[in-house]
Amino acid sequence: MPSRRVLITGLSTYWGGRLAQALERDAGVEAIIGVDRTPPKVELQRTEYVRVADSHSLIRRIVEAAEIDTVVDTRLVTDSIVTSARRAHENNVIGTMNVLAACGGASSPVRKVVFKSSAHYYGAEQDDPAFFLETMRRPHAPRTAIERDICEAEAAVRQFAEQNSRVCVTVLRFANGLGPDLRTSHTDLLGLPVVPTILGFDPRYQFIHEDDIAGCLEHVVRHDLDGAFNCAADGVLALSEVISLLGKGIAPVLPPWGTGLVTAALRRLGLRIPPEMVNQMRFGRGLDNRRLKATGYRYRYTTRETVIKLREHQCLSRLMAAAQPSYRYEEEVEEFLRWSPSVRQNAVLPGWRPSPRQLAELTKVIAAIEERGGPVNTAPAPRPAAAGVYDDLEADELIALLPSLEAPALEALRAHEAAGASRRAVLGAIDASLRAKM
Amino acid sequence: MADQHRTTLRHPGAQAADDPDDLALGGPEPDSGALPVPAPDLRGFLPGIEPxxxxxxxxxxxxxxxLVDRTLIDFFYRLWFRCRVEGIEHVPADGGALLVANHSGALPPDAAMIAKAIKEEHPRPRPVNTTVEHFFKGYPGFSMLLPKIGAVPAHPANVHRLLYDERQLVLVFPEGRKGTEKLFKDRYRLRRFGRGGFVEAAMRAGVPIVPVAVVGAEEAQPVFAQVPLLQKLTGLLYFxxxxxxxxxxxxxxxxxxxAKFVIRFLPAVRTDDYGAAHPRPWEDKALVQTVAHDIRATIQEELYDMLAARESVWLG
Incomplete structure (x- = not known):
């Protein structure tokens, strides 16, 4: 069952925003609603943003009112650079509980839950396998706050899946993301002119490009995939390989013993190496990404290419610093653009969705045409009253409405248009969408 | 050849019935150390090689x-230990295979010599992946160097991926550190062969086991004593x-x-022909233990034969 009405929790996260952008391009997705505490950070066209904290009763009302069939939870904090440990815990554990509470139950319209998790679920330890499979669990209990939160959140998701067996639950465990628009502990560390490493260790690293992160999320929204999936680019690089690809120097300055003390001291000096990262810098981590690949997803970048992309970005960002204006969500403007009856021009934007008013008018027109007895190719018949509204629609508005119509309605519309105004542009567009529907 | 062996074990029909349970999120999860039950064949989705x-x-x-091979290992192989290799034809030319050898020497030279023997003598030289204790992954220096020269932490999942998915050669020492920490007076007496995990790994992957007997390594680095106190202070496996x-x-x-090294590869033992009664032979602990015991006995007898025929420790 394809997803048609999607709720994205955590719209203001990078992943939530990218997913919304990707889904907007798909005419098959009729509604995209994003909830979060803070406004979205990327430009969105038809996604509706609702400011909601992780309150399950409010989310539940949105889910039921909008008949949401797919909930994508991109809220999880997987890097302690984002916020304090206490707030991360609130968000990761309590927040996940609330979102799941809003989706579950017999009366819920939700058929699919996608949960964005992290490979921190597996941890990074001495006795790890070289490639984690989805069925494996971490060999030791988590030692850092973030890892504990992630494990707890996944446990909640697992329990949800057991209790709601008719809901398709997908868990995506992402490797460390890299990309020009992402800022994580790792991009910070790899952005230093000389990269500090732990003396005597050369961990294995696997990354995923930001485009692939959005791609993976989109892939699982489009396909019903039950269970957990590792998302990581092909190829596992040694950290020394990563650093030399970036054209930087290696400084093995962190001591192998007492690393925690030294990183704590460095944190005071401004170099943040969070605890969950220290373990990765010591033991590294590899994921077996084949299960997701077997479902048909093709990664755009390998780990090596991801690192090379980062290098290109690092070179350019020095030249283009502050050249790009950052996006700011303007609530009133977005409201106006989406709902004001005066807005006509945005109809031509790709992926635009008809407003409720226009849709209601169009259905009225089509009902009237069908009442008259299907396509009529004879001389102009007496016009039904509703057709007056139809004639009020501009050609480009009409064209924008076409993707939301089924084939019989299109045929009826074509006959009506041919009998009436017979604007060439409209006829051509109807023919084109009819061909596409065939 | 090896391919046919695999297909008998991994019957497509049997797989389909297993998969949903194995992959379901809510399903029972195996212990971290245990291997997942056979997943669908994902070998076609291995990452490509980036040239x-x-x-x-x-x-x-x-x-x-x-670099290490051209300098250190070459010197030891040719000049120092003057390795003599027998039965190299028992190492398969393609497909996965599990090499099982006796282990000795405080910093054991046998692994490098076996790998070098295959590189030098085999008509189709293949890289050998040597399993080492997880300890080395956590010890600075070793952690950096060992993976670079072909050592892999001895995790069942690693062995399975190498044998089954990547169809490579894996060398294991089932005695583990019990073999390398034993004193000189116990030389050439094989320790317990772990818990038979290596047999399970070979059975799961459906690959043959090639027993290897190595003579000479015990005399190359005799261990006279162990000092537990210094072991604790240095954090090493043993001192x-x-x-x-x-x-x-x-x-x-x-x-x-x-010391003169003699490396003898013995005829391969198939692990995929236990018949219809054993579709998943690795689940039969008795069978696993029997096979492990047989392989240990084979190597032990071969060692005694080789020692009896040896004229000199230094000249062979």
Missing amino acids: ERRVTDWGRSERIEG PITPTFPQLGPLGMLGYLP
Whole structure:
């Protein structure tokens, strides 16, 4: 069952925003609603943003009112650079509980839950396998706050899946993301002119490009995939390989013993190496990404290419610093653009969705045409009253409405248009969408 | 050849019935150490090889391995231990295979010599992946160097991926550290062969086991005593007293005596022909233990034969 009405929790996260952008391009997705505490950070066209904290009763009302069939939870904090440990815990554990509470139950319209998790679920330890499979669990209990939160959140998701067996639950465990628009502990560390490493260790690293992160999320929204999936680019690089690809120097300055003390001291000096990262810098981590690949997803970048992309970005960002204006969500403007009856021009934007008013008018027109007895190719018949509204629609508005119509309605519309105004542009567009529907 | 062996074990029909349970999120999860029950065949989805890279996904570095091989290992193989290799034809030319050998020497030279023997003598030289204790992944220095020259932490999942998915050669020492910490007076007496995990791994992957008997390594680095106190202080696996260690410092670990090495590869043991009664032979603990015991006995007898025929420790 394809997803048609999607709720994205955590719209203001990078992943939530990218997913919304990707889904907007798909005419098959009729509604995209994003909830979060803070406004979205990327430009969105038809996604509706609702400011909601992780309150399950409010989310539940949105889910039921909008008949949401797919909930994508991109809220999880997987890097302690984002916020304090206490707030991360609130968000990761309590927040996940609330979102799941809003989706579950017999009366819920939700058929699919996608949960964005992290490979921190597996941890990074001495006795790890070289490639984690989805069925494996971490060999030791988590030692850092973030890892504990992630494990707890996944446990909640697992329990949800057991209790709601008719809901398709997908868990995506992402490797460390890299990309020009992402800022994580790792991009910070790899952005230093000389990269500090732990003396005597050369961990294995696997990354995923930001485009692939959005791609993976989109892939699982489009396909019903039950269970957990590792998302990581092909190829596992040694950290020394990563650093030399970036054209930087290696400084093995962190001591192998007492690393925690030294990183704590460095944190005071401004170099943040969070605890969950220290373990990765010591033991590294590899994921077996084949299960997701077997479902048909093709990664755009390998780990090596991801690192090379980062290098290109690092070179350019020095030249283009502050050249790009950052996006700011303007609530009133977005409201106006989406709902004001005066807005006509945005109809031509790709992926635009008809407003409720226009849709209601169009259905009225089509009902009237069908009442008259299907396509009529004879001389102009007496016009039904509703057709007056139809004639009020501009050609480009009409064209924008076409993707939301089924084939019989299109045929009826074509006959009506041919009998009436017979604007060439409209006829051509109807023919084109009819061909596409065939 | 090896392919046919695999298909008998991994019957497509049997797989389909298993998969949903194995992969379901809510399903019972195996212990971290245990291997997942056979997943669908994902070998077609292994990452492609990037020709620009000189390091494998396991961290094996062509450059560093080549450097160590040309200098240190070549010297020991040709001049110092003057290795004699017998039965190299028992090592399959393609497909996965599990090499099982006896283990000795405080810093065991046998692994490198077996790998070098296959590189030098085999008509189709293949890289050998040696399993080492997880300890080395956590010890600075070793952690950096060992993966680069072809060592892999001895995790069942690693062995399975190498044998089944990547169809490579894996060398294991089932005695583990019990073999390398034993004293000189116990030489050539095989310790317990773990818990038979290596047999399970070979059965799961449906690959043959090639027993290997190595003579000479015990005399190359005799261990006279173990010092538990120093072991605790250094955090090492064990702290042996050898002719050169610790007198000559850490480099004394490489202080081998020039014993003559004889490496004998024995006929391969198939692990995929237990018939219809055993579709999943690795679940039969009794069978696993029997096979493990047989292989241990084969190597032990072969060692006694080789020792009886040996005229001199130093000249062979």
